[in-house]
Amino acid sequence: xxxxxxxxxxxxxxxxxxxxxxxxxxxxxxxxxxxxIVKGSKPVGxxxxxxxxxxxxxxxxxxxTPVNFLHKKLMTIGPKERxxxxxxxxxxxGVKKLPVMEAGRLVGIVTQTDIVETSFGLVTSLKExxxxxxxxxxxESQM
Numbered sequence: 001x002x003x004x005x006x007x008x009x010x011x012x013x014x015x016x017x018x019x020x021x022x023x024x025x026x027x028x029x030x031x032x033x034x035x036x037i038v039k040g041s042k043p044v045g046x047x048x049x050x051x052x053x054x055x056x057x058x059x060x061x062x063x064x065t066p067v068n069f070l071h072k073k074l075m076t077i078g079p080k081e082r083x084x085x086x087x088x089x090x091x092x093x094g095v096k097k098l099p100v101m102e103a104g105r106l107v108g109i110v111t112q113t114d115i116v117e118t119s120f121g122l123v124t125s126l127k128e129x130x131x132x133x134x135x136x137x138x139x140e141s142q143m
Contacts, residue, residue, distance in 0.1 A: 007108035
């Protein structure tokens with residue numbers, strides 16, 4: 001299974017100079033946990049609910065602090081990569097979300113939740129297939 005099969009194609013973005021308060025409002029309005037930070041149309045980072053909470057907890061003013069205060073390297077993945085590869089990238093980078101890039105364009109986002117939900121669905125389907133094919137031996141007819 002590939003990233004393109006499980007990613008969300010609707011990605012919400014925020015300008016890199018926007019204040020944290022605007023990011024919090026947008027995430028609340030759209031009931032999402034993160035926004036991809038863009039400079040022009042180029043993704044340069046991700047801001048999460050946790051990042052906003054940490055910033056406020058450190059005493060940063062959410063009205064004056066831009067969303068690009070984090071300075072973390074942005075990890076991305078391509079839509080034709082396998083979900084196992086996306087999981088490895090997330091684990092090694094310590095992130096839960098990866099913007100999906102194709103030909104220099106942001107085309108989606110894949111999250112740990114997307115991968116877990118898909119994996120659970122696959123395991124459930126396999127279990128049902130095995131159960132449908134497996135018939136326990138009829139011991140009573142052998143006695």
